[in-house]
Amino acid sequence: MATQKEVADLAGVSFITVSRVVNNLGNVRPETKGKVERAIRELNYYPNRQAQALNNGLTHTLALVTPRMFDRPLFNNFYVMTLLSGVEMRGRELGWDVLMTTDFDQEGEFDFLRVWHQRKVDGLVFVGLRRFPSDQIREIEAKGIPCVSISDRIGSSAVSWVDTRNDEAAADAVRRLAALGHRHFAYLGVDLTQDYNPNFRDRELAVRAAVASLGLELDVIATSGVPTAGMEAPQVYLSMARKATAVISGNDSVAIEFMATTARAGWLCPRDYSIVGFDAEPAGRLCVPTLASYRQPLLEMGQSAVKLLVDQTTGARNTKITETFPLDFVAGDSLAPVPQS
Amino acid sequence: MATQKEVADLAGVSFITVSRVVNNLGNVRPETKGKVERAIRELNYYPNRQAQALNNGLTHTLALVTPRMFDRPLFNNFYVMTLLSGVEMRGRELGWDVLMTTDFDQEGEFDFLRVWHQRKVDGLVFVGLRRFPSDQIREIEAKGIPCVSISDRIGSSAVSWVDTRNDEAAADAVRRLAALGHRHFAYLGVDLTQDYNPNFRDRELAVRAAVASLGLELDVIATSGVPTAGMEAPQVYLSMARKATAVISGNDSVAIEFMATTARAGWLCPRDYSIVGFDAEPAGRLCVPTLASYRQPLLEMGQSAVKLLVDQTTGARNTKITETFPLDFVAGDSLAPVPQS
DNA sequence: CTGAAAGCGCTAACAC
């Protein structure tokens, strides 16, 4: 653990000169600089970030805040992890490190601001799959804590966000299925009154609107929360006398499970119904039939969020920015013309 | 951002008393302590970790080092993600935060020790899916950098590791399939001369040994590296005149893709062959047929690694510890008696 | 162009 002073001694200069070289402040004669650089290399010197941070307040670290659910972190999840990849990639480019945290602590307290208070990070990126408590928003506003939200369009003027145009994609799904002759739709979602999830919310609302505007039929089946009569979505669907032929699922995981369960009951996709999901998870590509879906540019979203955050902490920008991305349709064999019965 | 001094002023004591209260050092009269605690609450004071770290050298942060592949982080991966969950959970319990990093930087340099040199973390947990360069091992030994490896049984006496008994599970798989009458095996792996992965390595070697000891037949098909004649594993298998009826796959992802590809070619599991994978990914549960597999206790492994690391940094233990976990068999419909042909 | 002095927020060692 070489220190600045040791480098200075070896190079025969004062430690302040080392600081100048390390931080590229100019004002150093080339040959002095050369001596210092040689000493740095020889001692394998790295500036101590803790000490730097104590001076200028910058840790060059951000926290990625993700949901904790069922008493454990929700890392094991394609959506969150792809975002993390984007965050890490852009973070690296900009010289920032990423601290993984969850929104709740062990005891179920909402304390994700802790890492900022402790000065472990300069700012936070939220993966907003859950309602944001307004207490925290007020604190963020009051203290000017740099924050960017992904997926949840936080109302506060202090929080920038990036999101996708789920409404467009959901409307496209309805249109696409209607064009294949489908007249009876089902939407697999969550109980929005219980489980706030902005993605599911936007998708369900847009599906409702699009189906209604075409004058078609729609069953909405909640997956989580309190499922109808204690049954899970596939059971609810299978128990219906008149089954929708066009199923739109709030995400791919739900869709894949749905396909597997109905298949075991002898009700097959795409023979008996068509289905489309969201998020284009890799598992959907491996299904038989392959699952049609809408891809969010998660990698880009993660990268963009970091950019916004860094701009904000460095003062390059201090106004709220909002950014929306389109979703791409990913074709699959799970989409077919309505069965003639 | 209240400081210790501000709290002290408000409480009418000196800042050192605040420090004593915060760190529970005793030596403080209860009523003084009460005053200080009230001031802390009122000012919403958090100790500045940077400053603490500058004194005692402890950041209470660990780095989880995971592989970067194909120019991006490999976070989006069931295996890595479940480990991360375990690491985060135990970290929280012990008051440590987790910094996510990758083994290579943007330019392909092996610089995962950077975060330690910069004093951003107190130690490292490696997810060893890749050969560890011996340069780094030497540096770890020389500087006493606290490290724990997951899955790769690092030879150095300075690096503790946790791993699973893949050999046992692989032998069990062979035994199980042989008991179902299978005599011709295939193993789907990677090119071990090109792609070092300790899990795949242990599994392949054990399969080879077990099949040989029973005097049965084995085809080994590499998935990555340079696939035979430019074909991927399923194609290689399908192109064989005499196909193995018992397939053991190095992991579930490969197995799932294998099943999907052969199914499209009309070669069906379990009618035409049986298959078993490793890691018990959730996607395998949703396959038709469901995929038999062996589950590693990844959550526990992650937790255990953190425990070992923390013990090492706090000096509670300074000898190398190694720990192995058993794998659990997870039943699936992909296993059946050998087809009568 | 280079250096000396002060201080970031905190803790360890030593007084009182």
Added chain:
DNA sequence: GTGTTAGCGCTTTCAG
């Protein structure tokens, strides 16, 4: 029990 002094490694004034 409580306070004072020094110093962790670095950067930011301000002098020379």
